[in-house]
Amino acid sequence: MxxxxxxxxxxxxxxxxxxxxxxxxxxxxxxxxxxxxxxxxxxxxxxxxxxxxxxxxxxxxxxxxxxxxxxxxxxxxxxxxxxxxxxxxxxxxxxxxxxxxxxxxxxxxxxxxxxxxxxxxxxxxxxxxxxxxxxxxxxxxxxxxxxxxxxxxxxxxxxxxxxxxxxxxxxxGAKEDGSIGEDHHPETHLVPIILQVAAGERKELSIFGSDYPTKDGTNVRDxxxxxxxxxxxxxxxxxxxxxxxxxxxxxGSSTGFSNKEMLEAARKVTGKEIPAKMAPRRAGDPSTLIAASDKAREVLNWKPQFDNVEDIIRTAWNWKQTHPQGYNDRETK
Ligand code: NAD
Ligand code: UDP
CATH class of the missing domain: 3.40.50.720 (NAD(P)-binding Rossmann-like Domain)
Incomplete structure (x- = not known):
């Protein structure tokens, strides 16, 4: 089957x-x-x-x-x-x-x-x-x-x-061996965009919104x-x-990280400066999204292996460094 x-x-x-x-x-x-x-x-x-x-x-x-x-x-x-x-x-x-x-x-x-x-x-x-x-x-x-x-x-x-x-x-993140990973055109998700800045492909990160009711004013995600x-x-x-x-x-992980915290984590993992600026809110963004994910753990017996964002960013950075052009198939598509 x-x-x-x-x-x-x-x-x-x-x-x-x-x-x-x-x-x-x-x-x-x-x-x-x-x-x-x-x-x-x-x-x-x-x-x-x-x-x-x-x-x-x-x-x-x-x-x-x-x-x-x-x-x-x-x-x-x-x-x-x-x-x-x-x-x-x-x-x-x-x-x-x-x-x-x-x-x-x-x-x-x-x-x-x-x-x-x-x-x-x-x-x-x-x-x-x-x-x-x-x-x-x-x-x-x-x-x-x-x-x-x-x-x-x-x-x-x-x-x-x-x-x-x-x-x-x-x-x-990406598979540990870096053989497959995220490759969207255009890239819109926070982690790959931060890593594009780290790799020198983008000038700076724009953080969308700094006036949300969160710990540092930026959106919180899980x-x-x-x-x-x-x-x-x-x-x-x-x-x-x-x-x-x-x-x-x-x-999800049941832990929330603000956009600013994700930037700091990526700076630590990559050792790069990663210039960033505050920008206006992006339409449609909820302020904070954190999962209660105990149900998947209990009912499906789901046991996530990656439990911190630095490890997640590290695998994405490994993919980025080994595949700077992603799958490099834009002309053939
Ligand atoms: P992706 O764009 O990389 O993958 C979607 C795939 O579906 C692509 O390969 C695309 O070519 C194919 N596809 C789209 N429309 C199709 C169609 N009509 N017929 C056949 N193929 C079609 O996206 P992803 O990030 O891998 O997300 C996968 C799924 O997970 C999506 O349904 C998305 O809504 C959901 N999701 C993603 C995230 C995230 O953070 N990436 C979060 C929540 C939910
Ligand atoms: N974000 C940002 N700058 C970017 C891309 C995303 O500040 O260049 C923010 C976005 O506004 C949201 C968070 O990063 O607060 C996660 O966005 P993403 O698109 O990665 O995922 P979403 O939460 O929309 O599914």
Whole structure:
């Protein structure tokens, strides 16, 4: 039996494919390479280039493969872009989920592990955020993902398709050996941008907002290492295979770091000055996001290996130094 990974050429998906292969799973990948990289996909996985919204293409893949479960990473995920182009997000993310569930149902595939996000909670009423807290997104990206969670909920009731929604907090880092890592164009996430400044590719870091009600006025986020995150998907798949009901889990460290603290940690890890300036707030940013992540630890038996941000930044810096141009495939895409 095969695990089908949608979006497996992307940053998180490629690490999940790699871990699945390492653990002996048979893996197939679907990706349209809109933001992903063919070179990021472990060579032991079969690769199908195409779009999740293309049901004919997806039906062909499901006909060819004997699929025991699906892990769904394929989506757009840039918060500020979603504020400007909300329909792009509802089309690719939300409509993509409808297409995938149609095909899964048609082929009697009844398990899906899904990349959800802390952005589904919006501005939290309490910290740390629990899975049962209200989900009121402050941006179209979070809304598109919340809709996807709800669509899976109704598809469970109607068709018995069981799901695990994994609500990631801030994902960073790279595989320890530096062979795969984060390569987005343009880069929008804090850690890779800080490291671009450290590497001399950018003049300075702009820290978005210094007047938030936090310890130093900058946003506070909860960072989780990409390989720990990848492992949680495998545990979630096994949880569904064991016959458990649909569920949702936060994935974070339960520790918050401000943007200024992340900058200081990166200065320490890289030994570089990393010039930075304060800039206006970025639209759609909640002030503080910290996960209560004991549920994943208790129910899925998730045991993250990376428990401090310096280690996370160190692995990202290793990837950056060994791959200054990322996958270097921009012309061929
Ligand atoms: P990414 O852009 O690197 O990966 C997404 C992958 O999906 C890419 O390879 C892209 O080519 C593919 N894709 C997108 N739309 C597709 C479509 N219609 N058909 C086929 N393939 C398609 O992003 P990432 O950072 O790896 O994030 C993966 C998932 O995790 C996303 O769903 C995102 O919403 C979620 N997430 C990410 C973070 C984070 O910090 N990176 C945090 C929370 C949630
Ligand atoms: N951020 C920043 N400068 C940048 C990129 C990000 O100050 O160049 C901040 C951003 O406003 C947020 C935090 O870093 O407070 C994390 O942002 P990111 O986009 O990495 O993840 P998000 O929390 O939006 O999922």
């Amino acid at each position: 095969t695990v089908l990974v949608l979006g497996g050429a992307g940053y998180i998906g490629s690490h999940a494919v790699d871990r699945l292969v390492e653990k002996g799973y048979d893996v197939a990948v679907v990706d349209n390479l809109v933001t992903g990289h063919r070179a990021a996909v472990n060579s032991k996985a079969r690769f199908y280039e195409g779009d999740v919204r293309d049901q004919k293409f997806l039906n062909d893949v499901f006909d060819k493969e004997d699929i025991e479960g699906v892990i769904h990473f394929a989506a757009f995920s840039v918060v500020p872009e979603s504020m400007e182009k909300p329909l792009k997000y509802f089309d690719n993310n939300t409509a993509g989920m409808v297409s995938l569930l149609e095909v899964m149902n048609k082929h009697n595939v009844k398990r899906i592990v899904f990349s959800s996000t802390a952005a589904t909670y919006g501005e939290p009423k309490q910290i740390p955020i629990k899975e049962t807290d209200p989900q009121i997104p402050t941006n179209p990206y979070g809304e598109s993902k919340l809709m996807m969670e709800k669509i899976m909920g109704w598809s469970d009731k109607a068709y018995g398709i069981k799901f695990v929604a994994l609500r990631y907090f801030n994902v960073a 960072y989780v290492h990409v390989v720990d995150l990848a492992d949680a998907h495998i545990l979630a798949l096994e949880y569904l295979k064991a016959g458990h009901d649909s569920n949702a889990f936060n994935l």
